[in-house]
Amino acid sequence: MNMLTFTINEDIEIPIYLQLYNYIKSEIQSGNIPFDTKLPSKRKLSEHLNISQNTIQSAYDQLIEEGYVIPKARRGFFVCKLDNIIKLQVSQEINVPENAASKKAVKFDFSYHGVDTENFPFGIWRKITKDVINEYDKELLKIGDSQGNASLRKSIAEYLRQSRGVNCTFEDIIVSSGTEYLFQILIQMFNKSSVYGLENPGYEKLNLLFKSNGAKFKPIKIDKSGMSLEEIIKSKANILCITPAHQFPSGSIMPINRRIQLLNWGNEEDNRYIIEDDYDSEFKYSGKPIPALQGLDTNGKVIYMGAFSKSLSPSLRISYMVLPPKLMKKYKENLSYIFCPVPIIEQKVLYNFIQKGYFERHLNKMRNVYKKKREILVDSISKLMGNVQVIGADAGLHVLLKINNGMTEQELISSALKIGIKVYGISKYYVDKSYIKEEPLILLGYATMIEGDIVKAVELLKECWKIK
Incomplete structure (x- = not known):
């Protein structure tokens, strides 16, 4: 057969051998490369595409393993006969995080999920794991x-x-x-x-x-x-x-x-x-x-x-x-x-x-870490947002804010996101939405936040929400 009209796409993260494999497989499934067609040799295809023979071998190996191609000694690689093949339309986008753009725009995330990652006892955990195995x-x-x-x-x-x-x-x-x-x-x-x-x-x-x-x-x-x-x-x-x-x-x-x-x-x-x-x-x-x-x-x-x-x-x-x-x-x-x-x-x-005894010591340490973060958050809100009420006992890893600035919950969330801060409304936690109160409540988790970022984020929220 003539050389393959394959073009490498360098803008995606898919390895070249997989791109080549996908191309040849698609051509075989569509009938463009019919049964018993001899594929180009590794050397010729390598020179044509300006890629290594190892890359081509990897693509051919995958095709052979899946039954699309069969190698014949001293003759080359030939297309197998396929009966009533069903082609699945699978998206080729790989490793593209959902809402990747929006995630990159978030500077400070007051998420309730997660813990302080700076204080996990990795060394101790690693040693115990090694001993256990x-x-x-x-x-x-x-x-x-x-x-x-x-x-x-x-x-x-x-x-x-x-x-x-x-x-x-x-x-x-x-x-x-x-x-x-x-x-x-x-x-x-x-x-x-x-x-x-x-x-x-x-x-x-x-x-x-x-x-x-x-x-x-x-x-x-x-x-x-x-x-x-x-x-x-x-x-x-x-x-x-x-x-x-x-x-x-x-x-x-x-x-x-x-x-x-x-x-x-x-x-x-x-x-x-x-x-x-x-x-x-x-x-x-x-x-x-x-x-x-x-x-x-x-x-x-x-x-x-x-x-x-x-x-x-x-x-x-x-x-x-x-x-x-x-x-x-x-x-x-x-x-x-x-x-x-x-x-x-x-x-x-x-x-x-x-x-x-490591767990007890870790808990004692983390109580102090989270207590300090909560104090920084509550103090910052008290100093910078005088008319905002902090709700919740002196416990846990989150607080609620009652904000009376005329904005709705969605407006508070959206305006904060525009300046790179993610906050969370309480309405998502209601099964029966009829019980949602008119005054918006915003949930701020602080476990994952860095101490220095808490004050910066509160200052930005004050300006964003126009709180005096």
């Missing part, structure tokens, strides 16, 4: 317990008893990859007739999770103390999903009287349960930490959830839940076939990190 530890190559590594569960149980007042043993704990996985387990465990009550506003992924699983749920309005008993009864929900230690996103802490009310509600009927998501309870900067709701439960009505997403990193994807005895029995009978999705190596590394 031991050729004599055959357990590393086994599937392991469906509830997670027993040693890790024991260390988690001890930590929860000491720091959160949770009543449990390691046998009550299930380890998994993120709270979404834990909710998947619970959805399978409970009856399909169950109705889940979600905080409104609340964690935005929960309603999507329940929708995708065909589970029934009702958004329940919250007040300054959390879910009210009156709203719960109206909803007819029998399983509540709450964040009592630090409600997300309002930042309020559920008082003891409301906690007792919810426990009494749960005790009234056998099918009622409370799922307590203790997502960032490690970070309380003044006063004594509020004990977990589970510690007050004497009738096995509270399912306690926690994770290492805020205390260590969301990329670890290690979470856990404490099941009451009745539900654990049900889990073992019906769902113990579910393997723990967290790699055993990661579980053992985390176990050693906790057991050797």
Whole structure:
């Protein structure tokens, strides 16, 4: 055949051999290069395209592997016969991040997701990982317990008893990859007739999770103390999903009287349960930490959830839940076939990190880091935006701002983005949008922000929002 009319595109990140492979494959699929056609030799095609023979060999090898081309000894490369081929139209754009342009324009991002990346103990984590990967530890190559590594569960149980007042043993704990996985387990465990009550506003992924699983749920309005008993009864929900230690996103802490009310509600009927998501309870900067709701439960009505997403990193994807005895029995009978999705190596590394005291030291350090960031943020807002109200307890990794400058939530977000600052509106966390208040509330996360950037960003927001 004549030489290929192939042109190298140097403006894309696709390797040249893949470009050549894609071109020849497309020509074969379309019939432009018919069956039994001899392809140009590597030497001739190399001279024609001014590329190395190794590049051409790589393209030919891929075509041979997929059955488009067959090599014949001392004769060359020939096109194979293809029967009724179906060509898939696949976009050739590779490694192009979504909204890449907008991401580049963002100078300061007050995202709630993520942690301070400058203070992660990489050296210690690396050393423990190296020590854990031991050729004599055959357990590393086994599937392991469906509830997670027993040693890790024991260390988690001890930590929860000491720091959160949770009543449990390691046998009550299930380890998994993120709270979404834990909710998947619970959805399978409970009856399909169950109705889940979600905080409104609340964690935005929960309603999507329940929708995708065909589970029934009702958004329940919250007040300054959390879910009210009156709203719960109206909803007819029998399983509540709450964040009592630090409600997300309002930042309020559920008082003891409301906690007792919810426990009494749960005790009234056998099918009622409370799922307590203790997502960032490690970070309380003044006063004594509020004990977990589970510690007050004497009738096995509270399912306690926690994770290492805020205390260590969301990329670890290690979470856990404490099941009451009745539900654990049900889990073992019906769902113990579910393997723990967290790699055993990661579980053992985390176990050693906790057991050797590194986790406690890291938490103490990060409390000081985040406390200082929060103080800088709140002080900057107080000094530069006198009429802006900061909402939320002295805890967690975010604050809410109540802004009365006449701008809507969307206007506040859009105007900030135009000057390279990303802030977040609270309306996205409402399932039932009818409860959204007229006065806009803006959420600012500060964990990922550099201390020096916090003041700069607040100064820019003041000018942008025209706050006196």
